[in-house]
Amino acid sequence: xxxxxxxxxxxxxxxxxxxxxxxxxxxxxxxxxxxxxxxxxxxxxxxxxxxxxxxxxxxxxxxxxxxxxxxxxxxxxxxxxxxxxxxxxxxxxxxxxxxxxxxxxxxxxxxxxxxxxxxxxxxxx
Numbered sequence: 610x611x612x613x614x615x616x617x618x619x620x621x622x623x624x625x626x627x628x629x630x631x632x633x634x635x636x637x638x639x640x641x642x643x644x645x646x647x648x649x650x651x652x653x654x655x656x657x658x659x660x661x662x663x664x665x666x667x668x669x670x671x672x673x674x675x676x677x678x679x680x681x682x683x684x685x686x687x688x689x690x691x692x693x694x695x696x697x698x699x700x701x702x703x704x705x706x707x708x709x710x711x712x713x714x715x716x717x718x719x720x721x722x723x724x725x726x727x728x729x730x731x732x733x734x
Contacts, residue, residue: 613644613645613646613724613725613726613727614643614644614645614646614725614726614727614728614729615645615646615647615648615703615704615724615725615727615728615729616645616646616647616648616729616731617648617650617656617660617704617728617729617730617731618647618648618649618650618730618731618732618733619649619650619651619652619653619656619731619732619733620649620650620651620733621651622651624649625649628647646703646724646725648702648703648704653732653733656732659698659699659702660730663685663687663691663695664695664698664699665730666685667681667685667692667695667696667699668699668704668705668723668728670684670685671696671705671721671722671723672723672726672728674722674723675720675721675722676720676721676722677718677719677720677721678692678693678696678707678718678719678720678721679718681696681721693719696719696721703724704723704724704728705721705722705723705724706721706722706723706724707719707720707721707722708720708722
């Protein structure tokens with residue numbers, strides 16, 4: 610995993626396009642900028658639907674590295690199915706990724722990995 614940073618924020622479509630223009634200008638000038646992923650929600654309520662307190666706990670635990678969903682659930686003292694649903698939602702939001710690996714004698718096991726070493730959350734009302 611690269612030392613990518615994920616920024617999760619609220620903002621308008623105009624702010625998004627301003628950021629895109631700024632990045633395009635830097636690329637046109639041959640400048641570089643650090644690898645980063647920015648996920649922007651227009652409405653803080655939408656952000657809070659994705660990042661509940663339990664999902665933030667899950668992100669903190671998963672940030673340590675590759676871990677099976679069953680181990681995440683055990684460490685968080687939550688039901689495996691609930692953690693699996695939350696992992697799926699966070700994966701669709703671009704905050705986690707998963708893959709399967711063989712589990713000899715038991716089929717496959719789903720492994721959860723962070724997309725970055727650092728997650729930053731910024732919300733403005």
